[in-house]
Amino acid sequence: MSGESKWRFKYIIYPQFQYTLVAINSFILFVVITVFGVQIYRSFAYINGLGVRANLPPDHNYFKFINIQTHNLMVNMTIASFISLVFSVLFTIYFSHRLVGPIVRLKAHFLEIFNNGIIRPINFRKTDYFTDLAEVVNNALEKMKK
């Protein structure tokens, strides 16, 4: 088993949910990058407009300089976008793993009830999400047993 699939094996425990969250966050990031892109564009359009209003000829060094800047900034923005995407995806997977843990355990619990007829209380960890759900489920199962 490669290192990558081991990682996937450990952190992708509920693919449907986790990949959806990754998709949502990538979409948000896409919008954010677009907003930043538009604002940077507006910024340079303004600086460019200063040169136009000063009646500088189109081949003036002012515009050449702005072009160098724009190119340099675009390279750095592309790097920033890439770093942001990688961070967002990895962090979302890591955190969603914690988030869906209780759901996966809940599912395993009911699968056990179905397969072996063993009804035990669900143990969520104190730091888990959805602990109130565990309590409600345990109370209901307790009542059904009677």
Add this chain to the structure above:
Amino acid sequence: MSGESKWRFKYIIYPQFQYTLVAINSFILFVVITVFGVQIYRSFAYINGLGVRANLPPDHNYFKFINIQTHNLMVNMTIASFISLVFSVLFTIYFSHRLVGPIVRLKAHFLEIFNNGIIRPINFRKTDYFTDLAEVVNNALEKMKK
């Protein structure tokens, strides 16, 4: 009831989970904005360095021009950060609302079993998340009834 609390009433159905998701995404956004800020800084440091290497005096128009640009870009980046944050929070709340719907229904279902002893199959909508969980729970409950 004000419009704001109506909105909250409708879209915040599982505060613990939804606010956690908002916090996670705001953290991701914070990192993304920092990465963009650093890259923009690097870009302008490079442009500034060109002037320094050309031995321009510190009060040269070149540096004044870069300062105007930096200020203008910072204003636009602040606006971009604000728009991004608002979008990220609203979209996360809207989407997490869809995500936790099945969990909220699952909880209500077991609360009903506990309170009234009525065991009915859980109906998730086809577009819901966690539909596999509903199936597993229904199978288990069906078996327990026998």
